[in-house]
Amino acid sequence: MTLYLKLFWEFFKAGLFAIGGGMATVPFLQEISRKTGWYTAGDLADMIAVSESTPGPIGVNMATYVGYTTAQRQAGPVFGILGGILSTVGLVMPSVIIILIIARFLEKFRENRYVNAAMYGLRAASVALISSAGISIVFIAVFGVNSIDEWRQAVIDYRCFLLAALILILTRWVPKVRDMHPILFIIASAVIGIVFHMSVPL
Amino acid sequence: MIYLELFLSFAKIGVMTFGGGYAMLPIIQREIVEKKKWVTEADVMDYYAIGQCTPGVIAVNTATFTGRHIAGDLGGICATAGVVFPSIIIITLIAALIRGFAHIRAVQDALAGIRVCVCVLVFNAVLKMWKKAVVDKVTLVLYLAILIASVFFDASPILMVVIAAAAGLLVKGRAKA
Known part of the structure; x- marks a missing residue:
């Protein structure tokens, strides 16, 4: 159980602090590897290569891959699937919460001149x-x-x-x-x- | 059932994207701007700009924004679940069954072709957006300055977005006399 909580938590942190797209999660994945020893730098290189060569957002692919591999090595393939899902949910949860809050704000101030002026530059x-x-x-x-x-x-x-x-x-x-x-x-x-x-x- | 529709549309977008959030742009334009008409081109530009300076994967940010716009918070969650769903299935299958997937010759060859195609598709997508975002001298200067700063000087995207918002406020935010 603790493994799944840890997977979720590590990816939650990566999702919260990696700003600017999927490749921004790579340094966080290196950090996780150093701290936990779940996978080696070589494993990570392979995971990045697979994530880049399959459909889907790269950050999400990497989270699923790391979660699956880690849980599968410790508890077998069925639990690997659970690990992949939990890591992915952990990765996207912070951004979903933040975006839902920002969207609410934007909706409220849609007619606001300052918001529109900022959007014109944005x-x-x-x-x-x-x-x-x-x-x-x-x-x-x-x-x-x-x-x-x-x-x-x-x-x-x-x-x-x-x-x-x-x-x-x-x-x-x-x-x-x-x-x-x-x-x-x-x-x-x-x-x-x-x-x-x-x-x-x- | 709008939630299912959001889930399926974004699952479709997820499975058709090769590369980062940018590679998704041509597919997003086709699926949710032109076909479904859920959001406008300008909305997508806003989502990308905000996605640059908020945490997380840009593809996910765009899905959450669009889903919420169409069907509230639950819609945002369904769209997000949709965009990650194909990744979970495909990656799990590959991780479980195929060793050294990325080193397979045919995979590398296919990817080399796909990359060239994605370049051209992103170019077309950018051109469409460019016409809507670069509308006067101020936006042209902003566009060129940020492009040069980020291509040649590796400037932080967050900084660029903040500067552009400030410039917009300076130019358009003043009260009319």
Whole structure:
């Protein structure tokens, strides 16, 4: 029982203090590993890799993975499932509570001039931050480097450019095709990735 | 049954997202802005801005916001449960059954293709939002300044959001003379 409470509590803390998206939980997961010895740094590297390569928010994936693995090692697969669920609930609970409170506040002050003025600035910031995240995915996905600081090591892989150009044309300019669901483009790209072995640099 | 509908819609969004909260943006636009019309493009921008400076996973924040907007606190909880549900199933299956999943050649190849696609989809999503958020000189300056600060100087997103809110208050918050 104490194991489940501890899992819940550790992830509750990570959910409360990790600000700015899923990858912000990684330092907390390292801390948990050091403190409890539930898993090693190598295990964590694998868990991050799996979380990135499966659907779903990365932070949530990592919580489920760590919770399942830890409980399963100590008590078997059935309890592993319970551990995964409790860790995930722990991770999301603080943000659900906080967002419900903020949403109540926003609703109350929807017509307030100051709130609207702040939102006018916030939206520009929001789009800028999303653009910046988009640029960093371009560096990882198309140039094979982790950030703009490593541009000297960038590899130009023409397959990535061709695929990007193809999707851009299809999603912006081809009538009917551009209205197709985004998941179809994602699935097609996965197939193209497999056919052309895109994870292996040229 | 609106609670079930919220749960299912967000489960669908969860299963279609590869990567962080940003990768979710094109799917969110399609599913809850265009198809369901539950929230507007501007609402989603607000959720993302607030999600940047509150704890937790941005995908979860957006789900909670939307669910609550449509069906109150319980709606927020149902939407959140929906967005994490596919992760719990998929990750548990992989953790239990497949060793070294992330090292499988086909998985890595597929992911390399998916990443390129997500880039383009996020670009399209951002372009749509850009037109709604960058509406005058002030917002253009804010946009460019924050983009440069965060791409080249790794500026803290929380700081950027606070500055932008303050700038908005300065420009639009003054009482009309």
